Amino acid sequence: MRTATPHAFQPRKTPVQKRSTVTVEAIAEATIQVLLAVGLDRLTTTRVAERAGVSVGTLYQYYPNKQSLLFAVLEHHLNNVMEKVEAACEGARHKPLAEMIRDMVEAFVDAKMERADISVALYRVSADAGGPALIKRISQRSRNAVEAMLQTATDAELLPDKVTIDMMLAAMAGVMRSLLEAGPSPVTVRKSREQLVLLCQSYMAAATAKRA
């Protein structure tokens, strides 16, 4: 993949007509399908276009380059997870800390597992140049959501600072990745989910206590 100038990773035009929207989505969906079917190495723009039932030319009408296509899919996936987490955070307001954490972590794990195959496939995409930046941008949102939630905790004596929250989120992401890449059994998933809850709870407890 010959990477273009950094600013070029956004979709080219925001479609207004309905037909365009359909096309854009068909292309994004086809990208996932191809990704799962043949892997990132053999994903070509032509193949994606074929699968989407359009010509390559059309593909390039909506995505300025291959990278932007991949990133759009990645972003969509991350946003999807994000929304679930945010929803959980909203729903868990005004609860005790441990419950908050549990709800949030479980929402995260469940969201990721829901499309485990895609999650795994996208790890490789996220490693492409520019990926970390994208990830970072998205993580901001989760931090904000979590932070807002924590401020309403009924039993927290001290609020954890940003570094703490980021650390927890990074730990969650790391555990999740390791889990997904292992291709885990349902049992393993359940156990790991529990343990991850525990990990986050104990850390948050310690972090809020420590300050005191």
Add this chain to the structure above:
Amino acid sequence: MRTATPHAFQPRKTPVQKRSTVTVEAIAEATIQVLLAVGLDRLTTTRVAERAGVSVGTLYQYYPNKQSLLFAVLEHHLNNVMEKVEAACEGARHKPLAEMIRDMVEAFVDAKMERADISVALYRVSADAGGPALIKRISQRSRNAVEAMLQTATDAELLPDKVTIDMMLAAMAGVMRSLLEAGPSPVTVRKSREQLVLLCQSYMAAATAKRA
């Protein structure tokens, strides 16, 4: 990068003559240099050979393909980190749990930060096909080292099981990655190091307590 058959990621021949050994190392070193200088996308075998002061042909005498070259470097790096962690684990035997964890985590963070640039660059390499498998193989070693250490803890009532250790390690890896990819200031590093120690300690404490 067209990935070959899975078995093809091992170096091709073990050099017997001294001349060869020098060459092999020069190539590996050149790979890192090129990786840091131009990035993975523009790392070509020709460029690596040039930098190493040999011909492409020579490179291919020792590495059957580009992938194996990259993986050799990745493996070397991970082994390096591993050794430091193992050493810390050995040195921390027969101490209280919290101290063990601290020593181990700090060794890990320090080892990673020692060559932060390489660590970051290799994240992309590790995403290549076959990377996760390599990582997994290496992680086994760390789990064993940590497990052996924990068994000698002077104050642990219950030993954490494998899942727990794996979780901790995955969390550590995730945090480290997130940290490294952010290109952190020394201050941030110091703070994060502390926090990561806390995270692991509190989780291990909770996990060992929980069983009881």
Add this chain to the structure above:
Amino acid sequence: MRTATPHAFQPRKTPVQKRSTVTVEAIAEATIQVLLAVGLDRLTTTRVAERAGVSVGTLYQYYPNKQSLLFAVLEHHLNNVMEKVEAACEGARHKPLAEMIRDMVEAFVDAKMERADISVALYRVSADAGGPALIKRISQRSRNAVEAMLQTATDAELLPDKVTIDMMLAAMAGVMRSLLEAGPSPVTVRKSREQLVLLCQSYMAAATAKRA
């Protein structure tokens, strides 16, 4: 030339637009030109594309690999000869055996001599992996044509069986090859043509008589 999987020797796509058809033919023609100009050893896909006035990429749109290109040309040549032979066979129906044979053999020799240079150049191509199979497939056609003709012979008491016909055809091919590779004078060609007719006639006569 690294030969690919056996099924990969067919042209890649059947062009629909007129522009494409022109391109495909230009490439095939260029292949012959290059073959004659520099020989098989130095025939490269790049050179062929250049000669055809297209880019390499275009070449690979229509031929999945070098081998398929060469085979397409070989097949075309053989088909061309085949058609002449078939026409002769059709035209010689309901004649005495000796005349039939004469017409057929002469058509074969003439067809081969018509593009003697190409014929010779293609012998090397036909030796490539997969060549014999191609030859075999084409030979079926000639056997059928000859067989159909012989059944209408006005004076044949017994029909020769398939083995006999194949033998005659193989002999013809062998003689022709030996002749072409010798780079013969017109006189030699004429003499050899006569003799080959005699060879086939006498063999067929003997073979049909023998059965009786």
Add this chain to the structure above:
Amino acid sequence: MRTATPHAFQPRKTPVQKRSTVTVEAIAEATIQVLLAVGLDRLTTTRVAERAGVSVGTLYQYYPNKQSLLFAVLEHHLNNVMEKVEAACEGARHKPLAEMIRDMVEAFVDAKMERADISVALYRVSADAGGPALIKRISQRSRNAVEAMLQTATDAELLPDKVTIDMMLAAMAGVMRSLLEAGPSPVTVRKSREQLVLLCQSYMAAATAKRA
């Protein structure tokens, strides 16, 4: 295969010491083995040397280049066949024409079939640049042998001229090639052998008669 200058196809030195002779033969034998094992496309000088248990350097002491190695093997094979045919020709002197032909043809077929696999593999070798010349040189010998034999025929009224003999030999070669490349069953071989005898006999009879 990058072909060298035309004069370079002869073995480099005629070994006088016994050790050398052994080495030379080991290399030749290894060439055949590799040819049969992996095919011409993947036959490399290194592989041959390995199989022969010597280093590439040593191989190049005795054969100036790859081509010469292959041609040495080809020549050896052809000489072997030749000797059998010559012996048959000598043994068939002073017999009637038909018997002569039979003995000779059968010797030829049997000699070829004796190492059918090698015969087939070498067809590709003989197509390499310079091959036809080699073949031609060898064919001279067979023509001479056959000619000498025919002159002693007890019942021949007219001697066939060189063109006639060449034609017969070319036909024989063509039939044999076609037969070998088909990978024939023993039954087919036997039948074809008979038919080839018939073909040659009838042609020679016709050719000698015709002159009259």
Add this chain to the structure above:
DNA sequence: CATGAATGAGGTTTCATTCAT
């Protein structure tokens, strides 16, 4: 004489991207 590490020209093939239709 033997070794085998080193050479490096050069071949095949891919695929993101463009633009005339």
Add this chain to the structure above:
DNA sequence: TATGAATGAAACCTCATTCAT
């Protein structure tokens, strides 16, 4: 807007051959 034929830079990798040890 959509199409898809054409582009062509550039990557990977091979292997016959040499020559210092």
